[in-house]
Structure formats: structure tokens, C-alpha cells
Amino acid sequence: MNKIKLISTLLIVLLGFGLFAAVPQAAAQNDTINFGYVQWPGVTVKTHVAAKVAEYLGYETKMTAAPETVIFKSLENKDLDVFLGNWLPTMEKTFSEYQKRGVVNNVRVNLEDVVYRTAVPAYVYEAGVKSLSDLQENADKFGSKIYGLEPGNAGNIVIQDAIKNNTYNLGDWSLQSSSTAGMLSAVQRAVNNEEWIAFNGWKPHYMNLMFDLKYLEDPEGIWGESDSVYTTVRESYQEENPNFYKFLEQFKVTAPIQNVWIDEYQNKERDPEAIAEEWIANNLDIVNQWVFGVKSTDGRMGRKVIAEIVNN
16 A cells, blocks of 8 residues: 555656646747748838847747748748738738638737838829729830739739739739849839839838839729738737737837838848847837836846846
């Protein structure tokens, strides 16, 4: 009987050690935050800013640049935790299939007053091309082509669907996929020669300062009603990391703030991490709102921890 009691006691102790050993593993998982971002200037710097705040709070961070289709799939697979660039309704087609399966969900709008739509240089607009419905009658001047971004981009899909469905009589048109830099280089060449070009533009972005451009009217509503950028997380992230989720619930920027980030990153060619560090140090009033009620990983008040770091 004593031997049985001894074995039972040993089993309880071993199980206890096993349970306690599992706790640090779970904490370690919650202390690493995997961010995904599309390589657009605004989203790139915004992600670095959020990641830098997370680092100041004691989290390990990883950042992965990828097309939006890869990001949503990675959120589903739990290879990524957070995406700060879910531009809706432009990305609705990609996002909705994952949302319906319950593998991703939106936390909040983190940027309002945004536009993503087909644009033209102002001299083209002034010549009479004010709407997507005006493109086809000027097809020869445009070469029946609209310039877009990387393959799989939501804006590309909008135009590809319009071509497929002959919306705005664009059935004979084509989409020229490219990178942001490649598309803007094509716009620059066209503007230099006062040639006609149609492309998928957006704001906030420095292209709106670089060029005198106009966004085309969209009476058929292929681009959706109005755009906002959402913070999106993978399934169960709120339950697994409620502390950082609280930060995500409070994280929001304005278009003027993001314009500054874009200018620093794209025009001045500064490192996004350096931009993030400098901006946080100079804007603790805003950062304090983001981390109100959020703690560092060692349990201290987040606002105090960040203030100590940036002031040392």
C-alpha cells in the first residue's frame, strides 16, 4: 500500500512539473508577434511602428513582406498573427473567403480617409476623361491598358474582373501588372511626355504630391463605396494574447501621420525602423493612447516602460 502511495505521489509531482513546464512555453508563444505586411510604403512603416511599440513592451517580433493573398493564407495557417493593411472594400474579395471560414477577423479601422481607385494625370482628366466610363472611347490614347500593382493585388483583381465582365466596355483592355515602383516609373515617363496613362492610384501616398493626378469616377461601383484600412488578426489571437490585442484595439493613425511616414521612407529613403523609433520618441502623447491599459511582458505599465526606453 505504501509503495502504491509513493508511486501515486511521484506521478502527481511529475505531472505538476509537466504542467509548470508547459506554462513558459505558452508564454513564449504569446511573447512573439508575427506581423505580415504588403510592401506599400504606408503599410510598411505603419507595421514597423506597431512592431517597435511591441518590442518596447518586451515582445519578440517578426515581420514578413508578402502579397495580400499570401498574408491571408499565412494568417489562416497561423504563421502570421497580425496584418495592419486590410484595405476594404478593395481587398474584400480576398478577405471575405477567409472571414467566412472564421479564420481571420477585423479588430478595428486603423486608417480612414483613404482612396484606392483608377487615376489619370490631371491633363487627361481635363481633356474629358473624368470617369471609368470615359476610358473606352479613348482606348487608342491609352493603348487599351491600365497599369496595376503586383499579381494578386486586390486593385488588379478589380480591374481584371471589369475586363472579364466587360464593365465600362473594357473587355478588350488589359492590365499591366507591376510593382509600386514600376507602375510609378511608367506614370513618370508618361507625364514627362504628356502621354495618356491610366493606373491604380491611392492615398495617402506621396504619388499625390509627386504628380498632379485625378481619381476617376466609378458610377458602377467596382471599387466599392468608401475605403478604410483595418487591422486583421488570425483566429483565436484575442484569447491567446489579450494584452497586445488591447493595443491593436486602440491603434489608429491619421492620413497626415501616414503621409509623413511615407515621405520619410519613400522620398528620403530612410530605414523604416529608424523612422519608427524617431516618431515614437517624438509622439509619446499618441503612443500613450495606444498603450493605455496595456502592460509590458513583465507586467509593468506599458506607458512608463516606453517612456523610460525612449528617454534613455
